[in-house]
Amino acid sequence: MALTSTFTSLNLPVNNVEQSKAFFIGLGFELNPQFPDNEKSVAIVIGDNLQVMLLTKELLKSLTQKETVDTEKYAQMTIALAFESREKVDEIVNTAVSLGGKSYEEPEDYGFMYHWAFEDLDGHMWAINYMNTEPAQGQG
Numbered sequence: 001m002a003l004t005s006t007f008t009s010l011n012l013p014v015n016n017v018e019q020s021k022a023f024f025i026g027l028g029f030e031l032n033p034q035f036p037d038n039e040k041s042v043a044i045v046i047g048d049n050l051q052v053m054l055l056t057k058e059l060l061k062s063l064t065q066k067e068t069v070d071t072e073k074y075a076q077m078t079i080a081l082a083f084e085s086r087e088k089v090d091e092i093v094n095t096a097v098s099l100g101g102k103s104y105e106e107p108e109d110y111g112f113m114y115h116w117a118f119e120d121l122d123g124h125m126w127a128i129n130y131m132n133t134e135p136a137q138g139q140g
Helices: 017-027 056-063 086-098 134-138
Strands: 008-014 039-046 052-056 078-083 102-109 111-117 127-131
Touching: 008 017, 008 056, 017 039, 017 052, 017 086, 039 078, 052 056, 078 086, 086 102, 086 111, 086 127
Parallel strands: 008 052, 078 127
Antiparallel strands: 039 052, 102 111, 111 127
16 A cells, blocks of 8 residues: 555745734634644644644744745745636635735646646745546546
8 A cells, every 4th residue: 555644734925823813723724723823823724634834933943943934935835725616716716815925826637637826925936726527537
């Protein structure tokens, strides 16, 4: 059997935990009550068995002993999430922009996948996708 995680938590550095928390709650995500919610960190549930921990840069540095990435210059990763429809993708990106995020590029339609992206308040890149799996299921 392949190695698989039973729970995944991504740690992202943020400038202001309260502002970032409000941003992600405004998008419709919920807090994970099992993890601390304070001025240094908060856990946001973004999927089944998947969360993002928003940590102050100082807290993350204490855990890694490394400097955080300057998101104005560098992309360390893109967090890609899939949702149930093209309309939901548009809604999420438009809501992110209304909450202070930035849309990243224009929406792209590949037929089997619809994609649009945004940067959150701290410049982290989120790829929001809709995957149409029906045509792939019909092929043998």
